[in-house]
Amino acid sequence: MYKKLFFILALLLSIRLINNPLKALPLPVSAQESVQITAEVLYNNLNVRAEPTTRAEILSRLQMGDVVNVDGYRYVRWYLWVHIVKPDAGLVGWVRAEYIEVSQADWRQYVQEISIADSLYAPLQTMTQNYPVDVYSDPVGQYWRTQPVTGQLPPNSPVTVHGIATINYFQGGFVYVTQNEGNLEGWVYGYELNWSAAFGDIYYFSEYVADNLPVLTNYYVDYYPFEYSIDNPIIEVQGQVLAYVNITSGLHLRVEPNLNAVILESLDNRTILAVHGRTSNENDAWAYVTVVTTGQNGWVYDPATASPQYIRYPEGFERTTLPILVPIATPEILPSVEPATSLNGSTNRLIGLRNVPYFWVYNDFSQLLSTGTPLQILGRNMNSTWFKVVVNGEDGWLPIQSLNIEGDFNRLPILALNDGSYDNSRFE
Numbered sequence: 001m002y003k004k005l006f007f008i009l010a011l012l013l014s015i016r017l018i019n020n021p022l023k024a025l026p027l028p029v030s031a032q033e034s035v036q037i038t039a040e041v042l043y044n045n046l047n048v049r050a051e052p053t054t055r056a057e058i059l060s061r062l063q064m065g066d067v068v069n070v071d072g073y074r075y076v077r078w079y080l081w082v083h084i085v086k087p088d089a090g091l092v093g094w095v096r097a098e099y100i101e102v103s104q105a106d107w108r109q110y111v112q113e114i115s116i117a118d119s120l121y122a123p124l125q126t127m128t129q130n131y132p133v134d135v136y137s138d139p140v141g142q143y144w145r146t147q148p149v150t151g152q153l154p155p156n157s158p159v160t161v162h163g164i165a166t167i168n169y170f171q172g173g174f175v176y177v178t179q180n181e182g183n184l185e186g187w188v189y190g191y192e193l194n195w196s197a198a199f200g201d202i203y204y205f206s207e208y209v210a211d212n213l214p215v216l217t218n219y220y221v222d223y224y225p226f227e228y229s230i231d232n233p234i235i236e237v238q239g240q241v242l243a244y245v246n247i248t249s250g251l252h253l254r255v256e257p258n259l260n261a262v263i264l265e266s267l268d269n270r271t272i273l274a275v276h277g278r279t280s281n282e283n284d285a286w287a288y289v290t291v292v293t294t295g296q297n298g299w300v301y302d303p304a305t306a307s308p309q310y311i312r313y314p315e316g317f318e319r320t321t322l323p324i325l326v327p328i329a330t331p332e333i334l335p336s337v338e339p340a341t342s343l344n345g346s347t348n349r350l351i352g353l354r355n356v357p358y359f360w361v362y363n364d365f366s367q368l369l370s371t372g373t374p375l376q377i378l379g380r381n382m383n384s385t386w387f388k389v390v391v392n393g394e395d396g397w398l399p400i401q402s403l404n405i406e407g408d409f410n411r412l413p414i415l416a417l418n419d420g421s422y423d424n425s426r427f428e
């Protein structure tokens with residue numbers, strides 16, 4: 001009988017330890033077989049940091065094409081950090097996942113989820129707002145006010161904050177607290193705490209506050225990953241090359257190439273332009289363009305040394321190759337380049353086929369393509385950094401650095417109003 005009672009008590013204790021995020025993080029997924037996971041660096045000068053945060057010390061920098069071993073990962077807020085080892089350099093540290101290409105689509109099954117060091121994320125001391133704050137047993141995202149309350153913290157009650165809960169690894173708003181002057185503990189809405197005790201001038205819950213908290217648990221909901229769509233999916237090449245307005249304040253389209261000329265249109269940022277030529281290759285040059293959406297011709301200012309560029313040309317395109325035009329209202333222009341409906345190509349590295357034109361935590365690839373895989377290239381994003389391809393009967397997106405392309409890819413249609421960033425809402 002005593003043995004049975006002891007077993008029941010031990011079982012209850014183990015359940016509490018697992019369910020309490022302060023006592024134990026979820027156990028890492030164990031490797032079912034021994035698999036060495038590697039990754040290739042996609043960009044030059046990739047920072048390797050001592051801890052999974054951009055505030056941590058930079059230990060070294062990796063270059064495009066470097067290969068490293070992967071032995072762990074950690075989600076910090078919505079960022080996925082990967083723990084890497086480069087044996088030949090004696091380097092061990094952390095890099096962000098979107099800057100590397102891991103060798104297997106299911107790589108997280110074979111490495112550990114590494115807990116965040118206590119030294120990096122010490123518990124924060126703060127207090128509630130000047131009204132009672134409800135405490136919940138679970139962080140439940142947007143439906144939190146419909147859930148039963150397990151307790152209530154008094155106004156201006158001092159608490160210790162231990163971490164945050166996320167929804168699909170996005171900032172969910174809930175933090176886990178323990179009452180300093182009492183026994184109450186649980187999840188509270190971050191916006192109902194006064195954060196100035198921990199962050200000085202920062203009073204309200206913010207991304208900066210969340211970035212200083214470890215992720216204790218994550219809730220997955222199937223509606224959340226970004227769905228990528230655009231209103232106008234095909235923009236055929238016109239002029240000599242397609243480019244776009246790349247300045248937040250926009251550009252004026254003028255009758256002649258000077259600042260005193262009549263303004264025909266005010267062009268918003270990201271307006272697609274067919275570029276026919278320029279007045280010169282000097283810094284004060286102007287470009288003669290057609291606005292793709294309206295068909296209006298005119299001149300826009302295109303200084304060579306502007307930062308950022310007023311007009312963003314495709315990746316690798318040299319504006320100095322454009323024809324030099326006479327600076328008059330209606331210059332004589334060359335015929336438009338011949339559009340291409342598709343080009344042949346192949347992969348030049350091990351790469352994952354993605355369903356959207358950007359790297360992102362949720363954007364796990366649908367299939368892994370080996371080096372030399374033949375494919376058909378259908379189109380590109382607006383600055384030719386990503387290409388839509390068909391391979392093995394499936395379409396998807398690949399970054400330019402992973403492709404060998406046969407022919408001039410600037411003749412392909414634009415199929416995505418996106419510049420390679422994950423936040424597509426800015427470009428739709």
